[in-house]
Amino acid sequence: MNNTYYGKLIYELSQPGRQGYSLPENRCAEYKMSDLPKGLMRENAPLLPEVDELSVVRHYTNMSNNNFGVDTGFYPLGSCTMKYNPKINEEIAAHREFTGLHPLQNPLTTQGALAVYYFLQTSLAEISGLSEFTLNPYAGAHGELTGLMIMRGYHMERGDMKRTKVIIPDSAHGTNPASSAVCGLDVVTVKSRPDGTVDVDDLRPLLDDTVAGMMMTNPNTLGIFEQNIGVIAKAVHEAGGLMYYDGANLNPMLGKVRPGDIGFDIMHINLHKTFSTPHGGGGPGSGPVGVRAGLEHLLPNPRVVKVSEDDYDYFKVECSDKSIGSISGHLGNFGVMMRALAYILTLGRDQLKWVGPLATLNANYIKESLKDVFELPIGGVCKHEFVFDGLKDKSTGVTTLDVAKRLLDYGFHAPTIYFPLLFHEALMIEPTENESKQTLDEFIRIMRVIAQEAKDNPEMVKSAPHNTPVRRLDDTQAALHPIVTWRELVADSQVADSQVAE
Numbered sequence: 001m002n003n004t005y006y007g008k009l010i011y012e013l014s015q016p017g018r019q020g021y022s023l024p025e026n027r028c029a030e031y032k033m034s035d036l037p038k039g040l041m042r043e044n045a046p047l048l049p050e051v052d053e054l055s056v057v058r059h060y061t062n063m064s065n066n067n068f069g070v071d072t073g074f075y076p077l078g079s080c081t082m083k084y085n086p087k088i089n090e091e092i093a094a095h096r097e098f099t100g101l102h103p104l105q106n107p108l109t110t111q112g113a114l115a116v117y118y119f120l121q122t123s124l125a126e127i128s129g130l131s132e133f134t135l136n137p138y139a140g141a142h143g144e145l146t147g148l149m150i151m152r153g154y155h156m157e158r159g160d161m162k163r164t165k166v167i168i169p170d171s172a173h174g175t176n177p178a179s180s181a182v183c184g185l186d187v188v189t190v191k192s193r194p195d196g197t198v199d200v201d202d203l204r205p206l207l208d209d210t211v212a213g214m215m216m217t218n219p220n221t222l223g224i225f226e227q228n229i230g231v232i233a234k235a236v237h238e239a240g241g242l243m244y245y246d247g248a249n250l251n252p253m254l255g256k257v258r259p260g261d262i263g264f265d266i267m268h269i270n271l272h273k274t275f276s277t278p279h280g281g282g283g284p285g286s287g288p289v290g291v292r293a294g295l296e297h298l299l300p301n302p303r304v305v306k307v308s309e310d311d312y313d314y315f316k317v318e319c320s321d322k323s324i325g326s327i328s329g330h331l332g333n334f335g336v337m338m339r340a341l342a343y344i345l346t347l348g349r350d351q352l353k354w355v356g357p358l359a360t361l362n363a364n365y366i367k368e369s370l371k372d373v374f375e376l377p378i379g380g381v382c383k384h385e386f387v388f389d390g391l392k393d394k395s396t397g398v399t400t401l402d403v404a405k406r407l408l409d410y411g412f413h414a415p416t417i418y419f420p421l422l423f424h425e426a427l428m429i430e431p432t433e434n435e436s437k438q439t440l441d442e443f444i445r446i447m448r449v450i451a452q453e454a455k456d457n458p459e460m461v462k463s464a465p466h467n468t469p470v471r472r473l474d475d476t477q478a479a480l481h482p483i484v485t486w487r488e489l490v491a492d493s494q495v496a497d498s499q500v501a502e
């Protein structure tokens, strides 16, 4: 795949005087120039690449070929639910009748969009067994913050001001403690038992009258269903706290278990994960928050409400002063909502019930097929994802990072690595419900090939990837100091590499 355009920056293709457009002579140039205040006029022409149209097309097409996505290959990135995003969702979300709307338009002229919002809101309430949802938050973490503000609002409303503690299991996603801190709450960690579930004995002493609530995800980040959820919810409620459900792991529950039925009071859903929107690289997302009956008045402003007149319904956008306030501009990420509703409606009630069981079946199939060569710290039936603790044979020195890099050579996206933090060599695999048995079998075959390579030729695995556009990057530097604009002088190849990685 080596050609003139490959791996080059667009500026490196620049040739003086070359251009990709032809415009008629600007007859207003003189007039316009004299209109501009002197201080605002540029003295030198902007430093733009001088390229023809075909070079631009080839450049960007080649760049896009360096990308990995669900549409190019298997993407078992644990915790991220990289499921296939049906193309019909895109078509529906792109309808001009919706994309052309302005959030400040008179609601009388946006009744269709408000109906979408309301219908999705009530569908999510039914799917999760809660009373009402807001679709305003922009992401899962934003939903967590919104939910915690509702939790705090609930206690403050009752004059119970000393409840500032949030209990979070040590297996939790990093956003849980981060959102609590942003909300001004104190994080208290509860330990996991050897099987990865919450240690109820460790929890009980933490439950006093300073507890605002507990955040949990179920199944937890190890893919294990918390069997004790009934006992845990009862204990937290008896202590006066509320139960928050991190709904990023709702996928395996679809059609099987509703968070509202197992003791949760507040939750968020990651629409971009469970309800299929292309995500990663920062967006777009949507983190609707649902509450049980009795907490609805605290949901953020603005809200979409249905008004039923004698023979017709219409929708209003309302604000209430009992609410926790506004947490986003207007009503959230509407395009993601359209995709989610399209996904729910194309599957329908009966097929939505198969999402969870199939995701669970696929994860268990991979786990059972590989547990003789990869270390499985927590056995038994998992839900939609599971965690290996590196290769079983540690004597080769080949680490989880090396396995992940070698997978890239075979055209697979790597699983999530070194998360959760409970194990040293975590390798977290989530196949989702979409993959065929053939794809799963091929992934299993390659994982076994890599395990064998680790024995036969460990140095080769440790220096992987060998076939990718760029080799091993300095991930930390690339994340901490991303170079996203072109600079004329790129000092060393390391920097150039992290630039390409962007």
Ligand SMILES: *Cc1c(COP(=O)(O)O)cnc(C)c1O
Pocket: 079, 080, 139, 140, 141, 142, 173, 175, 176, 217, 221, 246, 248, 249, 270, 285, 287
């Ligand atoms: C993805 C995820 C989150 C955060 O969601 P974002 O939409 O990325 O903000 C929280 N908890 C868990 C378990 C997750 O997997």
